[in-house]
Amino acid sequence: MSTYPVVDIPTLLQISPQGGIDGRSRRYEKYIGDMEGVYRDNAAWESAVGEHGADHLVYWVDDHRYQEGSGALITGTSTLLPGRYGDEFAMTRGHLHAIADRAELYYCLSGRGVMLLETLDGQSSAIELTPGQAVNVPGHWLHRSVNVGDEPFTTLFCYAADAGQDYAVIADAGGMKNLVVADGEGWMLRPNPDHTGYRAFDAD
Ligand SMILES: [Fe+2]
Structure with missing residues (x-):
C-alpha cells in the first residue's frame, strides 16, 4: 500500500477571452426558456421568448474539475450574452454557495x-468589471453576473470544488434585493419591489 496521498495530474487549460476552455470537463448552456421568474418584468421575458423561441441561448459555461474534495478547485469561464428585459439587463440566475462560506x-x-x-442579512454591493479587473467574492455573499454592455460578458471563475450552488434562496425571496437597470447609456441599481428578504436570515 502506498504511503503517498493520491494526487491528480496537473492539466494545461487553454482559455479563450471570448469564453471556452480546451481541456474542459463539461460545458452547459442556459436558454431563455430556463429563465422563467428571474426577471421582474415577466411580460418582457415572455415577449423575448415569443420573439426568439424558448431555446434561444442566453449564457454558457465551460468548467474544469478534477475531484470533489474540499481542497480542489473548479475553474471555468462564463459567457453571458447581452440583452434587455424591460429595463433590466441580461443576467445569470445567481446563487449562494450551498456551503456558504466558500x-x-x-x-x-x-x-x-x-x-x-x-x-x-441585507448588505449589498455591485462591482463593474471590464477586462483585466476581478472581484474576489468572499463567502456568504450571493452573486450574480449582469451584462451591462453590448457584447458578450465573459469571466474566468475559480471556487472550491465542494461549494455547490443554492439557487432557490433567490427565487424564494422574490429575486435579489437590487435590480441592475438601464440608466441612459449606463446602469444603476433600483430596489426590487418583489424582494421579501432572505429565508435563511429570517429563520433565526
Ligand atoms: Fe458561485
Whole structure:
C-alpha cells in the first residue's frame, strides 16, 4: 500500500477571452426558456421568448474539475450574452454557495458587466468589471453576473470544488434585493419591489 496521498495530474487549460476552455470537463448552456421568474418584468421575458423561441441561448459555461474534495478547485469561464428585459439587463440566475462560506474569484476576460452581490442579512454591493479587473467574492455573499454592455460578458471563475450552488434562496425571496437597470447609456441599481428578504436570515 502506498504511503503517498493520491494526487491528480496537473492539466494545461487553454482559455479563450471570448469564453471556452480546451481541456474542459463539461460545458452547459442556459436558454431563455430556463429563465422563467428571474426577471421582474415577466411580460418582457415572455415577449423575448415569443420573439426568439424558448431555446434561444442566453449564457454558457465551460468548467474544469478534477475531484470533489474540499481542497480542489473548479475553474471555468462564463459567457453571458447581452440583452434587455424591460429595463433590466441580461443576467445569470445567481446563487449562494450551498456551503456558504466558500469564496470565489471572478476575473473579467471580455465585455462589460456587473457582479451583483448581497448577503442574507441585507448588505449589498455591485462591482463593474471590464477586462483585466476581478472581484474576489468572499463567502456568504450571493452573486450574480449582469451584462451591462453590448457584447458578450465573459469571466474566468475559480471556487472550491465542494461549494455547490443554492439557487432557490433567490427565487424564494422574490429575486435579489437590487435590480441592475438601464440608466441612459449606463446602469444603476433600483430596489426590487418583489424582494421579501432572505429565508435563511429570517429563520433565526
Ligand atoms: Fe458561485
